[in-house]
Amino acid sequence: MQYQDILNTIQLELISKKHTGKVATYIPELAKIDPKKLGIHLYCINSGHYYFGDSNERFSIQSISKVFALTLAMSLYSDELFKRVDVEPSGDPFNSLIQLEYENGIPRNPFINAGALVISDMLISKLANPKKQFLEFIHKLTGEQSIGINPAVFNSEKAYSHRNAALLNLMKSFGNIKNDIQTVLDFYIYQCAIEMSCEELAKAFMIYANGGKKLSTNDQILNPQKIKRINAIMQTCGFYDEAGEFSFRVGLPGKSGVGGGITAIHPGQYAVTVWSPILNPKGNSELGMFALERLTTLTGYSIF
C-alpha cells in the first residue's frame, strides 16, 4: 500500500477543504490553540510509518486518554468492572447527565465523561499513586519518558469543571463513586491534560491494532480478548452521539478528544492519529473525520 502517496493526496485535499466548526472554548485554555494546526501520523504493523504536517507537535489528548484509562483498568479488574459501567452507545453528548438519572448512576459506556469518571474512581481504588502510574503506563506504551501534562490546561479545566462535578455527585448519590469526589475529578482532569503528538498517539495505539502487543518489544500489554472488547467499545462509543456517523463514514474503531485529535486503528494493519483543533458541533475534529474518511476510501480498506 502506498500510504505516503495517499497521505499526500489527503493533505492537498485538506488545504482546500472548507470547514464550519470552531476550536473548543468551554475549557478556556484550549481556545488559544491555532485552528490551522494540522497533522497526521500512521504507523503500520509491517512497514514503517508515514506522516505530514504538525504530526510531531504535542497537543491536549483530552478524551483520547479514556482509552488508556480503560486499558489500565481492564488490566487490574476482571469482568466486575462492567457492573459499574455499561458498554452501550449513549446517543447523547459526551458530558450529558440525562441517562444517569434514570439508569441508576450506571454510565452507558467508559468513553462518555460519566463512564471515564467511574473508571478513574476504580483506578484510584487500586493504584498507590494514580497520576504517576497513569503517566508511566503511557511512557511504557510509547517509549517516550518526556510525555506529561500541560499545567495551564489542567488548571483551566479545573476552574470550569462544574458539569463533571455534577456527574460525579449524581453517581456518588447512587453509590457508584467510592472515593472522594475532588480526588476523582482531579485525577480525571489530569488524564485529559496529557499532551502527546500524533506520532506518539499512533505508536501507543499500536497495541489495539496488534492484539495487545507492543510492536517494538512484543510485550503483551493486555490479552487479545480484552483488546477485542476495547476495540468494540471504540467502534460503538468512541464518538458519542456521532459514533454511527464515524462508523458510516470511516469504518474503523477510534476515539476523539476536544483537543482536536482522533486516533483510529485498523486491526492487523495500522494505527493512525490525525490532529486538527476545529471541532464539529458534536465535539469531534471536523477535518480529522474527513481525513480518515478519505484514508479508508483511498486505501479501499476499512474493517467492513
Ligand code: DON
Ligand atoms: O471532560 C471534558 O469535558 C474534557 N476534559 C474531555 C472531553 C472530550 O474530549 C470529548 N471529546 N470529544
